Amino acid sequence: MEVWIGTSTSWLAAAGEHGGKEHHGPGFWGLVFYIGLVLAILFGLMSFAKTGLKSRVFTKPTLFGLPVLGAFEQIYLFIEQLCVGTIGAHGRKYVVMIMVFWMLVFFSNLVALFFPTAPTADLSFNLGLALVSIGYVQWEGIKANGLFGHFRHFAGPKLGGMLILISLIIFVIEIISELMKNVSLSLRLYGNIDGGHRAADAMNELGKNIIPLGGDTGLSIPIGAFLMPIKLLTCVVQAMIFCLLTCVYLSLVTHHEDEHHEEGHGQPVPAGAH
Amino acid sequence: MTGNVLGLGIGIAALGVGIGLGLIGYGAMGGMARQPEAIGKLQVNMLIALAFVELVFLLTVFIVPGSLR
Numbered sequence: 001m002e003v004w005i006g007t008s009t010s011w012l013a014a015a016g017e018h019g020g021k022e023h024h025g026p027g028f029w030g031l032v033f034y035i036g037l038v039l040a041i042l043f044g045l046m047s048f049a050k051t052g053l054k055s056r057v058f059t060k061p062t063l064f065g066l067p068v069l070g071a072f073e074q075i076y077l078f079i080e081q082l083c084v085g086t087i088g089a090h091g092r093k094y095v096v097m098i099m100v101f102w103m104l105v106f107f108s109n110l111v112a113l114f115f116p117t118a119p120t121a122d123l124s125f126n127l128g129l130a131l132v133s134i135g136y137v138q139w140e141g142i143k144a145n146g147l148f149g150h151f152r153h154f155a156g157p158k159l160g161g162m163l164i165l166i167s168l169i170i171f172v173i174e175i176i177s178e179l180m181k182n183v184s185l186s187l188r189l190y191g192n193i194d195g196g197h198r199a200a201d202a203m204n205e206l207g208k209n210i211i212p213l214g215g216d217t218g219l220s221i222p223i224g225a226f227l228m229p230i231k232l233l234t235c236v237v238q239a240m241i242f243c244l245l246t247c248v249y250l251s252l253v254t255h256h257e258d259e260h261h262e263e264g265h266g267q268p269v270p271a272g273a274h
Numbered sequence: 275m276t277g278n279v280l281g282l283g284i285g286i287a288a289l290g291v292g293i294g295l296g297l298i299g300y301g302a303m304g305g306m307a308r309q310p311e312a313i314g315k316l317q318v319n320m321l322i323a324l325a326f327v328e329l330v331f332l333l334t335v336f337i338v339p340g341s342l343r
Binding site (some may be wrong): 082086184187195240241248 | 314315318321322325328329332333335336
């Protein structure tokens with residue numbers, strides 16, 4: 001019983017970022033290394049995909065048989081559909097920013113599959129990403145509604161007389177919730193990626209305890225490797241959720257009253273739709 | 275003693291979040307089966323809802339042990 005309590009508190013302490021010897025995130029220079037790695041992968045793939053664009057006969061370049069440019073095209077189409085579907089017809093101009101977010105988060109998550117840690121397994125990197133995302137949302141809101149209009153948007157509906165006090169309270173609450181969006185975006189990403197690492201660690205420990213292959217050598221079956229498929233799924237889904245929530249926040253602040261009128265006539269009706 | 279209480283609390287949180295995630299999946303699957311042409315929109319909204327419910331558990335795991343210490 002004593003042992004169980006001891007291990008459980010140490011595990012919880014590790015989850016609460018106050019553990020003893022366990023590593024928490026990559027640290028500063030580790031973070032520099034991993035972000036550099038992610039950027040090198042991204043820029044390398046993109047510069048490779050760009051090679052075929054200027055040739056007379058357009059051929060999609062492949063790397064070891066993998067269609068790099070085709071993959072980027074598919075990502076672009078996916079992000080464009082995400083933006084237009086979530087924000088509306090004027091969402092196409094945000095595709096660039098959302099795609100940068102998607103690729104940065106996705107490749108950082110992919111690094112987590114092959115390396116002991118990753119940029120997105122560090123809370124500071126995620127908080128930076130979330131600050132950029134929410135700052136961009138505020139910037140777009142100010143651009144769409146003007147500075148005063150954007151801040152009036154926080155105060156809720158227009159109320160007269162003494163009800164202006166309620167507007168004041170709503171304003172304060174909305175500002176707090178706007179700040180909390182940073183926390184929710186960053187903590188979600190950090191919890192999922194770092195939680196995946198901890199789960200794989202725990203499974204490996206399990207394998208070491210249950211089936212000790214090498215005895216003293218510490219050789220064991222890495223049961224945590226069986227978590228790889230679900231970690232890959234988490235990578236894609238978390239990158240998508242980060243972009244999706246940024247899109248939702250963008251659609252909230254750049255919402256126009258005449259949107260429904262535009263949507264009714266602007267969207268071409270698909271042939272199969274009834 | 276705190277170890278016991280914290281473990282139990284996290285277990286309860288996981289229980290509730292599991293039920294919530296199941297309900298979201300249940301609703302989304304039912305909707306998709308009834309209306310296959312709305313799968314795209316349903317999937318996106320389902321993922322948003324899943325993310326919000328999941329965040330509750332993450333907040334529990336990261337914040338409660340720190341505040342109880």
